[in-house]
Amino acid sequence: GAVPGSANLKQVKLERESELRIEVSEEPLRLRVVNGTAEIFGSELPPEIWRTFPPRMKFAVFTWYGATIEMDGVTETDYTADETPMVSYINVHAILDARRRFAKASTSNDPESSQGPRVIVVGPTDSGKSTLTKMLLSWAAKQGWRPTFVDLDVGQGSITIPGSIAAAPIEMPLDPVEGFPLDMALVYYYGHASPNMNVELYKALVKELAQVLEKQFVGNPESRAAGMVINTMGWIEGIGYELLLHAIDTFNASVVLVLGQEKLFSRLKDVLRSKSNVDVVKLHKSGGVVARVKEVRKRSRNFKIQEYFYGLSKELSPYANTSSFSDLQVFRIGGGPQAPKSALPAGSTSVSNPLRVTPVNIDDRDLLHSVLAVSYAEEPDQIISSNVSGFVYVTEVNVQKKKITYLAPSPGTLPSKLLVAGSLAWLESV
Ligand code: ATP
Numbered sequence: 001g002a003v004p005g006s007a008n009l010k011q012v013k014l015e016r017e018s019e020l021r022i023e024v025s026e027e028p029l030r031l032r033v034v035n036g037t038a039e040i041f042g043s044e045l046p047p048e049i050w051r052t053f054p055p056r057m058k059f060a061v062f063t064w065y066g067a068t069i070e071m072d073g074v075t076e077t078d079y080t081a082d083e084t085p086m087v088s089y090i091n092v093h094a095i096l097d098a099r100r101r102f103a104k105a106s107t108s109n110d111p112e113s114s115q116g117p118r119v120i121v122v123g124p125t126d127s128g129k130s131t132l133t134k135m136l137l138s139w140a141a142k143q144g145w146r147p148t149f150v151d152l153d154v155g156q157g158s159i160t161i162p163g164s165i166a167a168a169p170i171e172m173p174l175d176p177v178e179g180f181p182l183d184m185a186l187v188y189y190y191g192h193a194s195p196n197m198n199v200e201l202y203k204a205l206v207k208e209l210a211q212v213l214e215k216q217f218v219g220n221p222e223s224r225a226a227g228m229v230i231n232t233m234g235w236i237e238g239i240g241y242e243l244l245l246h247a248i249d250t251f252n253a254s255v256v257l258v259l260g261q262e263k264l265f266s267r268l269k270d271v272l273r274s275k276s277n278v279d280v281v282k283l284h285k286s287g288g289v290v291a292r293v294k295e296v297r298k299r300s301r302n303f304k305i306q307e308y309f310y311g312l313s314k315e316l317s318p319y320a321n322t323s324s325f326s327d328l329q330v331f332r333i334g335g336g337p338q339a340p341k342s343a344l345p346a347g348s349t350s351v352s353n354p355l356r357v358t359p360v361n362i363d364d365r366d367l368l369h370s371v372l373a374v375s376y377a378e379e380p381d382q383i384i385s386s387n388v389s390g391f392v393y394v395t396e397v398n399v400q401k402k403k404i405t406y407l408a409p410s411p412g413t414l415p416s417k418l419l420v421a422g423s424l425a426w427l428e429s430v
Contacts, residue, residue: 014038014078019062019084020069021288022053023076024386028313029053035402036067040176041131042138053177054313058290062086065301085284089132092257092281093139096227100145103225110380115217116147116227118251122244122268123259125234128289132233132259138173145226146171148179148213152206153233155193155297161308161371161391162301163191163424165205167213169223171203178312186212189373189388191333193301193420195243198334200354201384203246208385210250227254236264245271254278260285278291305371309393309407318407320395321414325402330360330372330419331383357383360421363399370394371426372406372419380418394424 005191011034012020028064033051034274038061039045045061050072053059061069062084071078099117106113119136121129133149140147150167151159159166159180188205195202217224232244241264248256248268254277258265265282272278292300307316334354350361357380360367371393377386392414396405 006157008071008073010071012071012078014061014063014067014069014080015082016397017064017084017086018064018080018082019060019288020078020080020198021060022058022071022078023078023290024053024055024057025128026055026346027073028055029057029071029073029075031061031069031071032071034068036063036065038063039138041144041174042135042142043176044142044236045176046176048399050346053175057177059176060084061251062284062286074160081288083287085286088283089135090139092283093136095146096136096140096255098145100140100225100227103227104222106225107367107396114116114224115254116145116225117255118215118228118230118253119257120230120232120248120251121257122232122236122264123238123285124261125235125291126291127234127260127285132154132257132284133158133229133284134179136229137170139227140168140229141172141174143340144282144418146223147226148223148228150209150213150228150230151180153389154190155233156300157304158231159306161424162193163371163422164189164373164388165202165209166241167228181242186206187373187390188389189375189391189420189422191373191420191424193424196234197423198354199239199243199331201334202243206247206357208248208387212387213251236261241267241312242368245304248272248278256280258282284368295368301424302426303425305393305424308391316409318393318409319411320405320407321392322403322405325362325404328404328417328419329361330362330367330381330421331357332360332379332421333357333384355384357381361403362404364399365397367394367404367421368397369425369427370421371419371424372415373412375418375420377418378415378416383418383420388420392419 025401030050030052033045033047096117101116103116121133123129146169149170151157152165164187166187269280309314371391373388375383375386375388377383392406392408394406
């Protein structure tokens with residue numbers, strides 16, 4: 001009910017195992033727990049403290065034992081739901097927790113028994129994959145584990161800007177507003193919003209990421225025992241399905257959580273039957289998951305890029321730098337010029353090499369408004385096998401003066417002069 005003294009203050013009493021589902025309007029919303037305990041996607045809210053949630057955010061405040069929530073602001077919608085799949089989700093967590101403890105207790109150096117669960121979350125778009133991933137990571141971190149989060153979704157990535165695949169150790173429950181921390185992330189830049197644009201490159205980067213993590217696990221038994229939680233994209237037909245199998249195989253997943261689709265579950269169960277060490281588990285989708293149409297997805301990609309440079313609520317100011325064309329080198333991967341037919345063996349048709357790294361002319365008008373990754377590679381031929389330090393956004397290309405101006409999240413010269421272009425552009429709306 002309404003709280004006297006403020007037109008927009010509202011208290012909601014939640015019974016045990018129920019949740020308050022909220023869609024924030026175009027104005028931010030303040031919220032706090034006044035009684036009991038409650039969590040947002042696995043991360044407990046501290047009592048009494050007001051938090052501000054940004055416009056358009058969609059989330060649920062869930063309570064295991066009952067709570068009273070206070071909201072200050074006008075929401076797009078808010079309602080209480082007492083039917084949720086949360087009990088089945090926490091049961092999965094309990095099983096993963098037992099496996100982590102087993103792995104940690106393993107005295108042998110046997111790579112099998114000292115390896116914690118490698119969980120991969122799959123399902124169609126809008127089945128709540130990212131949300132379940134967040135819960136599993138936050139619950140694990142709350143119990144002191146440092147699981148590795150792996151994000152393979154180039155369309156709606158959670159760690160950094162779209163077009164990337166990335167991994168990061170999760171040291172504490174995720175902040176319900178800020179989400180995943182970027183500072184310790186290992187990021188590979190694919191450059192496109194769909195794996196369809198260059199399937200071979202996508203696979204190559206997934207493989208690179210998996211190999212690096214594998215090496216890190218060797219020297220870090222704690223993180224090896226904590227295992228990983230991998231979030232995937234919602235494309236589950238045709239090549240999308242093959243890419244799921246590729247990810248399961250490449251990361252050596254031991255638990256496949258299938259959200260909200262019977263068909264995908266039975267297909268995966270069938271093909272993975274021969275692998276006795278892989279469990280395929282079916283889970284219900286939450287009725288609270290909010291579906292997003294194509295336009296909304298595109299807009300959320302744009303916001304994600306804006307967030308990278310300007311912060312979640314435009315609290316950061318990026319640095320504008322100008323460099324001479326000669327100080328930077330820009331490359332594109334795949335689709336480069338095709339070999340002339342005369343250069344190929346008789347009878348073969350010319351094909352472009354999807355993994356070919358080709359230089360781009362910096363005066364190329366296409367570079368204006370594009371997002372470029374700053375590679376850690378020292379030589380162009382190391383670009384595919386190298387992760388990136390971050391991104392810049394090209395705001396001006398001056399052909400006469402041979403200068404390029406770009407925004408970067410931090411000041412000073414870039415850590416490397418090798419930049420990677422993709423097909424992602426961003427029209428700044430700030
Ligand atoms: P995609 O295929 O696009 O990656 P997804 O399957 O990962 O989507 P989520 O991102 O987890 O889906 O969920 C979609 C939206 O629904 C998100 O904004 C999320 O915060 C919201 N959401 C998920 N669960 C709930 C809930 N129980 N109550 C309210 N909102 C929710």
